[in-house]
Amino acid sequence: MTDLRETDGVADDGGQGSAPIPRAGRRRRLIQQGRIVLGPDHSVACAIADVSNEGARLRVPARVALPDTFPLVIAAHDLRTVTVRLRWRRGDYAGVTFEGGGFYVE
Structure with a gap:
């Protein structure tokens, strides 16, 4: 049985109901x-939930x-800009993966 807490919970088939896609790693809530x-002159505020x-x-x-x-600027202990790839979108939430070196989580 797949633990849905360990998945994005979104199918990659256009929402036709196939099994959830497993996450590559554990997410920390924040x-x-x-x-x-x-x-160059346009950005949108967002909240990083996990x-x-x-x-x-x-x-x-x-x-x-x-x-x-797209580039994502993260205001953590310092200001970081990382390139991310959109993986899924549901309402006001979007799942992204980090391109390149990733993002260090303490």
């Missing part, structure tokens, strides 16, 4: 502020269209 960079070394769950208004990849 709330941090972030900004999604959509262009984070792991491999990815994060973002809260961003559903009306905001997100590209496949």
